[in-house]
Amino acid sequence: MKVTEKDVAYVADLANLELTDDERTRMVRDLNSILGHIDRLNELDTSNVEPMAQVSDRYGVDPSKHGGARFAYASREDVVEGLRKSLPQDEALANAPDADGTFFRVPKVIER
Amino acid sequence: MDLKLLTIDGARSAVQERKTSAVALAEMFYLKIEKDDPQIGAYLTQCKDRAMAKAIEMDALAAKGDKLPPLGGVPVAIKDVMVTRGVRTTAGSKILGNYVPPYDCTAVARLEAAGAVVLGKTNCDEFAMGSSNENSAFRPVHNPRDLSRVPGGSSGGSAAAVAADMAVVTLGSDTGGSIRQPASFCGVVGLKPTYGRVSRYGLIAFASSLDHIGPFGKTVKDVATVLGVIAGRDPMDATSADLPVPDYVAQLDKPIRGFKIGVAKEYLGEGLDPEVRATVAKAIEKLGKLGCEIVEISLPHTEYAISAYYIIATAEASSNLARFDGVRYGYRAGDARTLSEMYRRTRDQGFGAEVKRRIMLGTYALSAGYYDAYYLKAQKVRTLLTQDFDEAFKKVDAIVTPTSPTAAFKLGEKVDDPLAMYLADIYTVTANIAGIPGISVPCGETKEKLPIGMQVFGKHFDESAVLRVAAAYERGS
Numbered sequence: 001m002k003v004t005e006k007d008v009a010y011v012a013d014l015a016n017l018e019l020t021d022d023e024r025t026r027m028v029r030d031l032n033s034i035l036g037h038i039d040r041l042n043e044l045d046t047s048n049v050e051p052m053a054q055v056s057d058r059y060g061v062d063p064s065k066h067g068g069a070r071f072a073y074a075s076r077e078d079v080v081e082g083l084r085k086s087l088p089q090d091e092a093l094a095n096a097p098d099a100d101g102t103f104f105r106v107p108k109v110i111e112r
Numbered sequence: 113m114d115l116k117l118l119t120i121d122g123a124r125s126a127v128q129e130r131k132t133s134a135v136a137l138a139e140m141f142y143l144k145i146e147k148d149d150p151q152i153g154a155y156l157t158q159c160k161d162r163a164m165a166k167a168i169e170m171d172a173l174a175a176k177g178d179k180l181p182p183l184g185g186v187p188v189a190i191k192d193v194m195v196t197r198g199v200r201t202t203a204g205s206k207i208l209g210n211y212v213p214p215y216d217c218t219a220v221a222r223l224e225a226a227g228a229v230v231l232g233k234t235n236c237d238e239f240a241m242g243s244s245n246e247n248s249a250f251r252p253v254h255n256p257r258d259l260s261r262v263p264g265g266s267s268g269g270s271a272a273a274v275a276a277d278m279a280v281v282t283l284g285s286d287t288g289g290s291i292r293q294p295a296s297f298c299g300v301v302g303l304k305p306t307y308g309r310v311s312r313y314g315l316i317a318f319a320s321s322l323d324h325i326g327p328f329g330k331t332v333k334d335v336a337t338v339l340g341v342i343a344g345r346d347p348m349d350a351t352s353a354d355l356p357v358p359d360y361v362a363q364l365d366k367p368i369r370g371f372k373i374g375v376a377k378e379y380l381g382e383g384l385d386p387e388v389r390a391t392v393a394k395a396i397e398k399l400g401k402l403g404c405e406i407v408e409i410s411l412p413h414t415e416y417a418i419s420a421y422y423i424i425a426t427a428e429a430s431s432n433l434a435r436f437d438g439v440r441y442g443y444r445a446g447d448a449r450t451l452s453e454m455y456r457r458t459r460d461q462g463f464g465a466e467v468k469r470r471i472m473l474g475t476y477a478l479s480a481g482y483y484d485a486y487y488l489k490a491q492k493v494r495t496l497l498t499q500d501f502d503e504a505f506k507k508v509d510a511i512v513t514p515t516s517p518t519a520a521f522k523l524g525e526k527v528d529d530p531l532a533m534y535l536a537d538i539y540t541v542t543a544n545i546a547g548i549p550g551i552s553v554p555c556g557e558t559k560e561k562l563p564i565g566m567q568v569f570g571k572h573f574d575e576s577a578v579l580r581v582a583a584a585y586e587r588g589s
Binding site for chain 1: 210211212214215307308320321345347348350351353354413415416418419420422423430434437438439440441442443444448449450451452453454455456457459460463465468469471472473475476479486488489490491492493494495496498530531534546547572
């Protein structure tokens, strides 16, 4: 067992989840089963391998350039309403579970 | 009109030549949905007003004698992970059960600009997480070929809608095989383009570096037509590539004589169903008869793909799904006294079991002390897997594999074993990891009459090669 109930409680806290007792028990079982498979990655020596976060820096870019210049095609002027207009306030609030017409409303933030 | 045989060309030319109207055609499809979808469950939402407005517009064009755009009057459906202005978009989740987006996904907007009539939104695994469509918060989808079996996932509704003639073509999304595997299970064609070929703007994010939008259709030509419409640079998605879009359809009829087709032994190993193996071997033989040179290749890191994938995908998901907090949109738990309690209860009650499992796995892999061992390690293995393809494509023009190790399995069969479910993606995740295009095209059936799919991979941005191999196989078979 790599992952304990305590680990699950800690990670759930990081992820803003509570989980019921049943869910926690099952999560311990499932995460251990999945991580048991994933541990096979350790068979590979990757000490000289560069990590790869995404593929889009390989194509459609100017390969002679670096950093921001490499992605020049994807940049734009930093102006208000650059690519699309901001949503009108009523549309921005329309899906909110609780709003007062001007703001999103939430329960008390400071706990005491 | 026989909906079973209806393709884009058939539908569009019938409307163009006024043999039928786009309105009548849409109505026929809605009747079909009303009759058959209760058993299948492909649709979550229908948008008749929106469909009819577009149909009327196309009929008016045809009445004037104007040439219809490429999808003029063609009934389509959209996986419910792509946002549609004014039409409920759920991502198959309770947490977005009543979400009505204020904007349109670029791919959907491009379909409609090309004249497509959007009938509705299709069912899927919650946040596109699943391989069977059983993780939909609303209802599972049943495979139209055998109602006791799954349609595959996560784009199960989009695959089933095409297979059951409830739309001519559909859009799906593919993060680890979610277009190709259901296409294979339902006996239709499904394409995952190159990463960056189609804008992801308006696609509800699961794993941003692995997510793709792509089409389902009954024929390779239909899929090529839709790709031509949705592909190309979109300033709203910084990762969409600034490369020209070729005329995919015009290239389909080119012969593939002399093509070098790679066959990798790592895709024919342990866990592959013997019937699937024999059927795909026969399909490869057929490609040989069509003049292709079959070349044995090796993609040596394939066995590590699922492990790397489920770390990267869940890590990205844990970050992407942090936005669902009950404040700006979606579900909110009603009984919380403080903000942090509200976040937790909202997410606890709003997310299903698989989504929580992936958020947990991803958060664990990113947490202090485990980042190097899991996330960084997986990113390095991603490099190795991508280099495997770079090497292979120095020798071959395309690679052919089975799409899935088995045909469609029974509903409930893998629902209690997440690892077994993850292994259903074993042949598809590699294309997401490397960002290369892949298609699934039907290549036969099991003794039980269940469809089997053949997968074709190509080089980055070489969808043309993938489509040409699939089209040549389809013509020759």
